[in-house]
Amino acid sequence: MASSDIMLMVLQTIMMIWDFITYPIYQMLQKPWEKVRMIEKTFAKPVKTSDQEIVYEAAEKQRALFDDMLRAKCDTMDKAWRWSVSKYGSRSLLGTRDILAEEDEVQPNGKIFKKFILGDYRWISYEGVDTTADHFGKGLRDLGMTFQDKVCVFADTRNEWFIAAQACFKQSFALVTLYTNLGEEAVEHGVNQTQVSHIITSHDLLPKFRSILKNTPTVTKVIYFEDQVKSTDTTGFPDNVEIIPFWDVVSRGKKLVDDPKMQPSPPSPNDTAIVMYTSGSTGVPKGVVLSHKNMFSTLKSVMLSIDIQATKEDTFIAFLPLAHVLELLCESMMCMFGVKIGYSTPNTLIDKSSMVKRGSMGDATILQPTIMAAVPLILDRVYKSITEAVAKKGPGFDRIFKYCYDYRMKAILKGESTPILDALLFRNFRSLFGGRLKLIVAGGAPLSKETHDFIRNCMGCPVLQGYGLTETTACASLMEMCEMSTEAVGPPNQGVQIKLINWEEGNYRVTDQPRPRGEIVIGGNTVADGYYLMPEKTAEDFYESNGRRWFKTGDVGQFERNGTLRIIDRKKDLVKLQFGEYVSLGKVEACLKTCPIVDNVCIYGESSKSYTVALVVPDQGQMKVLAKKFGKDNLSHEELCEDHDITGGVLRELVNHGKKHKLEKFEIPGAVSLCKELWAPESGLVTAAFKLKRKPIQEFYQRDLDRMYGSAGGK
Numbered sequence: 232m233a234s235s236d237i238m239l240m241v242l243q244t245i246m247m248i249w250d251f252i253t254y255p256i257y258q259m260l261q262k263p264w265e266k267v268r269m270i271e272k273t274f275a276k277p278v279k280t281s282d283q284e285i286v287y288e289a290a291e292k293q294r295a296l297f298d299d300m301l302r303a304k305c306d307t308m309d310k311a312w313r314w315s316v317s318k319y320g321s322r323s324l325l326g327t328r329d330i331l332a333e334e335d336e337v338q339p340n341g342k343i344f345k346k347f348i349l350g351d352y353r354w355i356s357y358e359g360v361d362t363t364a365d366h367f368g369k370g371l372r373d374l375g376m377t378f379q380d381k382v383c384v385f386a387d388t389r390n391e392w393f394i395a396a397q398a399c400f401k402q403s404f405a406l407v408t409l410y411t412n413l414g415e416e417a418v419e420h421g422v423n424q425t426q427v428s429h430i431i432t433s434h435d436l437l438p439k440f441r442s443i444l445k446n447t448p449t450v451t452k453v454i455y456f457e458d459q460v461k462s463t464d465t466t467g468f469p470d471n472v473e474i475i476p477f478w479d480v481v482s483r484g485k486k487l488v489d490d491p492k493m494q495p496s497p498p499s500p501n502d503t504a505i506v507m508y509t510s511g512s513t514g515v516p517k518g519v520v521l522s523h524k525n526m527f528s529t530l531k532s533v534m535l536s537i538d539i540q541a542t543k544e545d546t547f548i549a550f551l552p553l554a555h556v557l558e559l560l561c562e563s564m565m566c567m568f569g570v571k572i573g574y575s576t577p578n579t580l581i582d583k584s585s586m587v588k589r590g591s592m593g594d595a596t597i598l599q600p601t602i603m604a605a606v607p608l609i610l611d612r613v614y615k616s617i618t619e620a621v622a623k624k625g626p627g628f629d630r631i632f633k634y635c636y637d638y639r640m641k642a643i644l645k646g647e648s649t650p651i652l653d654a655l656l657f658r659n660f661r662s663l664f665g666g667r668l669k670l671i672v673a674g675g676a677p678l679s680k681e682t683h684d685f686i687r688n689c690m691g692c693p694v695l696q697g698y699g700l701t702e703t704t705a706c707a708s709l710m711e712m713c714e715m716s717t718e719a720v721g722p723p724n725q726g727v728q729i730k731l732i733n734w735e736e737g738n739y740r741v742t743d744q745p746r747p748r749g750e751i752v753i754g755g756n757t758v759a760d761g762y763y764l765m766p767e768k769t770a771e772d773f774y775e776s777n778g779r780r781w782f783k784t785g786d787v788g789q790f791e792r793n794g795t796l797r798i799i800d801r802k803k804d805l806v807k808l809q810f811g812e813y814v815s816l817g818k819v820e821a822c823l824k825t826c827p828i829v830d831n832v833c834i835y836g837e838s839s840k841s842y843t844v845a846l847v848v849p850d851q852g853q854m855k856v857l858a859k860k861f862g863k864d865n866l867s868h869e870e871l872c873e874d875h876d877i878t879g880g881v882l883r884e885l886v887n888h889g890k891k892h893k894l895e896k897f898e899i900p901g902a903v904s905l906c907k908e909l910w911a912p913e914s915g916l917v918t919a920a921f922k923l924k925r926k927p928i929q930e931f932y933q934r935d936l937d938r939m940y941g942s943a944g945g946k
């Protein structure tokens with residue numbers, strides 16, 4: 232008998248005895264039945280039903296903190312901010328790590344990676360942020376901006392971004408936000424369309440403006456966030472544009488602090504707070520116009536939905552783009568709770584992140600966050616890296632891990648905890664993110680069942696999936712803290728109504744049994760005014776009815792008995808195959824993405840064929856493993872992608888994975904092509920938020936698609 236078998240037996244025996252001894256104590260102390268009773272509750276109910284549509288609304292909730300905020304008569308982002316400053320004043324709010332040094336590390340293959348040596352977090356209090364924001368806002372006034380002007384922010388997430396946003400809210404300037412990984416043409420489009428005269432950017436991104444500014448005649452001032460280590464080259468820009476460091480603007484404002492002409496004129500609820508450009512999967516980015524009312528309504532609504540008993544020990548780790556509505560709202564939310572925000576980046580998040588010098592600590596290790604917002608892409612990576620690390624320790628450890636994993640999974644479903652296993656094993660996973668996480672909020676794209684269960688189980692904290700779009704200010708629904716399900720996005724948030732309407736073409740009706748299904752339409756104060764200068768597109772997607780503003784999402788949903796929403800499809804992502812079966816491309820992709828060999832995948836289907844095909848960007852590490860299996864380790868990655876045996880091997884893995892996760896036979900791809908290119912936003916194949924752009928992908932790989940449909944003889 233192998234030693235790992237013996238260990239597994241010993242472990243099983245210990246756990247059995249432990250269960251036996253502790254069962255009565257558990258029942259008394261943890262009252263698991265209370266958690267189970269919560270799970271049987273109804274969270275939202277239909278308030279209006281017909282053959283055509285059904286409208287759901289959540290049961291009303293209450294919270295003391297919320298009442299406190301309402302008593303302060305908040306109704307704009309500016310008032311909400313002032314309320315939080317008066318409440319939390321001297322507490323720490325924004326933290327940034329010192330960069331001690333930056334090094335270039337030469338890799339064996341000659342490539343150069345940038346590595347940081349990072350110090351500790353340095354904090355600014357609520358009051359400190361308020362003062363700096365006040366100065367910066369007045370500085371912008373001094374630089375020529377006036378009430379209700381727009382200013383474009385094009386920078387990665389960091390504390391100055393947040394400060395600049397508060398400054399603009401105070402002064403009633405509207406922010407125009409653009410993703411930093413948009414192409415130059417898209418940036419020009421946003422700047423041209425909004426006719427801004429002032430741009431706020433950063434040291435790293437400033438060079439891009441040398442060419443952008445040639446095509447954006449309205450711009451006269453560019454303000455940049457400085458680098459901690461390097462000085463900025465401000466030469467080579469058009470002569471009529473002034474390039475100014477962030478802190479110079481703050482100093483300008485400081486000198487004018489008591490000048491009566493510079494006092495802010497606060498915004499009213501209908502004023503535009505943000506024009507947020509979203510990178511659509513087709514065409515140029517659209518600017519979504521969000522008012523203060525929209526933003527504040529989301530804050531109110533989410534505040535009632537997330538019930539964390541936040542204290543000043545709580546810390547939020549911020550690394551998603553602030554130009555994404557999810558991150559902006561999470562950070563704004565943390566201010567309401569009095570939680571501090573530590574800034575990070577996807578490249579320095581954990582000890583093993585790509586820009587952390589080996590032996591140094593990643594941001595999460597230092598910060599020990601308790602709350603995190605993530606997109607599925609990041610959680611998928613965590614899932615894959617843990618399973619790979621487990622697999623590397625050999626099959627024996629793998630079995631022990633599986634046993635512990637299943638044991639813990641069963642326990643948490645019953646509402647129990649597993650202190651021994653946590654101390655022995657799961658503590659190691661938790662320490663990946665500093666060991667204190669008590670809440671993860673996931674949004675932006677659907678989170679697969681495997682990843683959701685895995686992260687919840689291994690990180691030992693709730694992973695709440697939410698649903699919402701920029702057009703609805705991120706807010707539509709969010710899972711309850713107690714909810715253990717996957718592939719669900721929770722009941723409607725407070726004050727938001729979610730309607731399903733028949734979509735005949737897709738065969739979804741609200742009269743469907745056992746549960747109503749249909750296109751999701753969201754209504755409430757969180758629904759945006761529309762798209763900036765696009766009246767036709769606005770009229771197509773938005774409408775008013777019964778005194779509410781509604782947005783047609785194009786997603787297809789189903790309501791469970793307890794009022795939980797489930798996203799089951801997307802109108803655009805549906806293809807009908809030869810024999811009439813509908814394949815939801817997004818659903819199949821979400822499932823196959825959890826297959827270890829898959830880094831990214833795009834499913835393609837033609838209605839004249841009986842099966843779909845897959846374009847796969849393979850995981851480079853797993854490809855090496857597969858190559859070894861076929862005795863082809865001397866081939867380069869490019870050659871492997873073209874190799875027949877390797878392609879066949881990948882297809883087998885996809886098929887097995889699909890079967891294991893209960894995909895229908897016609898959903899499993901019948902052929903696969905391996906793509907050598909990485910799908911990054913710069914390639915034009917995915918959006919800035921890493922969503923697939925189907926049309927460009929199809930055009931780029933047309934030959935592969937033809938070949939797959941030509942040669943593969945089905946399954």
Ligand SMILES: *[C@@H]1O[C@H](CO)[C@@H](O)[C@H](O)[C@H]1NC(C)=O
Nearest residue numbers: 270271711714716791793795
């Ligand atoms: C609501 O019902 C669905 C389907 O039965 C279930 O998966 C989910 O866990 C339930 N949600 C809650 C919060 O109980």
Ligand SMILES: *[C@@H]1O[C@H](CO)[C@@H](O)[C@H](O)[C@H]1NC(C)=O
Nearest residue numbers: 416417419420423446447448
């Ligand atoms: C922006 O406007 C300038 C001048 O009006 C024009 O030359 C440029 O092509 C425009 N760029 C985009 C992307 O629309």
Ligand SMILES: *[C@@H]1O[C@H](CO)[C@@H](O)[C@H](O)[C@H]1NC(C)=O
Nearest residue numbers: 498499500501502522524780
């Ligand atoms: C805001 O706009 C709504 C709808 O257009 C209008 O009913 C309301 O009176 C406006 N509120 C203010 C304070 O102007």
Ligand SMILES: *[C@@H]1O[C@H](CO)[C@@H](O)[C@H](O)[C@H]1NC(C)=O
Nearest residue numbers: 862863864865866867870871
């Ligand atoms: C790889 O090894 C095989 C067998 O040893 C050999 O036939 C082939 O030419 C090698 N390919 C390359 C690219 O070196």
